[in-house]
Amino acid sequence: MNGTEYFMNATGPEHWVTFSFETTDFIWDAHLWMKDYWWKCFYYTAVYLIVIFGGKRYMSDKPKFNLRNTLALWSASLGLFSIIGFMRTMPELYHTLQHHGFYYSVCSNSYYTHDRVCAFWSCLFALSKIIELGDTVFIVLRKQPLILLHWYHHITVIYFTWHAYSLLVGTARWYIVMNYFVHSWMYSYYAVKAMEFKLPKRFAMMITTMQLLQMVVGAVVTGATYYYVKKGQKECHATVLNSTFGLLMYLSYFILFVRLFQKSYLSSNNEQKRQSQDHAYENKIKTN
Numbered sequence: 001m002n003g004t005e006y007f008m009n010a011t012g013p014e015h016w017v018t019f020s021f022e023t024t025d026f027i028w029d030a031h032l033w034m035k036d037y038w039w040k041c042f043y044y045t046a047v048y049l050i051v052i053f054g055g056k057r058y059m060s061d062k063p064k065f066n067l068r069n070t071l072a073l074w075s076a077s078l079g080l081f082s083i084i085g086f087m088r089t090m091p092e093l094y095h096t097l098q099h100h101g102f103y104y105s106v107c108s109n110s111y112y113t114h115d116r117v118c119a120f121w122s123c124l125f126a127l128s129k130i131i132e133l134g135d136t137v138f139i140v141l142r143k144q145p146l147i148l149l150h151w152y153h154h155i156t157v158i159y160f161t162w163h164a165y166s167l168l169v170g171t172a173r174w175y176i177v178m179n180y181f182v183h184s185w186m187y188s189y190y191a192v193k194a195m196e197f198k199l200p201k202r203f204a205m206m207i208t209t210m211q212l213l214q215m216v217v218g219a220v221v222t223g224a225t226y227y228y229v230k231k232g233q234k235e236c237h238a239t240v241l242n243s244t245f246g247l248l249m250y251l252s253y254f255i256l257f258v259r260l261f262q263k264s265y266l267s268s269n270n271e272q273k274r275q276s277q278d279h280a281y282e283n284k285i286k287t288n
Contacts, residue, residue, distance in 0.1 A: 222246035
């Protein structure tokens with residue numbers, strides 16, 4: 001059996017319930033549009049950079065907005081979306097690993113072609129990266145520190161996600177499940193913080209640790225597809241370009257997150273400076 005026949009024999013998980021909106025043909029229209037126009041994300045991110053840095057300059061001599069209630073609602077909404085997204089996509093990844101193995105999980109795009117539920121939430125995942133740019137608006141309007149990691153992560157995630165979605169790369173099932181999982185915790189944490197509940201610092205440390213692990217696993221599965229594609233001995237729904245971009249992206253994220261972790265938790269500065277860093281950190285880990 002060759003690779004194509006192997007992938008065509010894909011089987012998906014039995015979902016306990018499938019909603020009618022999850023079987024809409026919108027997912028195919030969205031993919032066809034993304035296949036032809038994924039590059040338009042460069043325009044969207046250009047507007048994003050102009051707005052946030054222009055807004056930051058505009059707000060420099062203006063009083064900051066509180067927006068706690070709005071931020072709580074925003075974060076809670078994204079947290080709920082991520083929780084549902086994780087619950088709807090995780091069964092497909094688990095089923096694939098259990099019945100087909102690792103190679104299949106990183107090289108087959110059956111998550112989109114053979115599972116309408118997973119395909120729907122994969123589509124929403126790609127589109128949600130535009131919505132998540134709104135995180136930065138709160139930082140600008142509340143006059144909180146806007147660091148490189150925050151905006152760099154947002155724009156590069158859109159580039160990589162949209163390009164990967166246009167190709168329907170096999171590793172996307174890993175990216176999607178991991179990101180939904182981490183964002184389930186992250187946005188829920190920010191919703192609680194916005195409501196002014198006191199949480200131990202270890203919760204923020206736990207989220208950063210999960211993000212670091214996400215970078216490591218992401219690099220491993222992306223490296224695997226690079227190997228399979230470069231070697232050319234097995235069929236793999238991926239490209240050298242996308243895999244190379246992914247590896248460089250995950251490496252840069254890992255370095256930036258390690259620096260963030262060291263600065264936020266391992267520095268020997270005085271308590272006043274540490275508290276200031278912790279306040280800034282609440283905005284830094286808002287990523288994908």
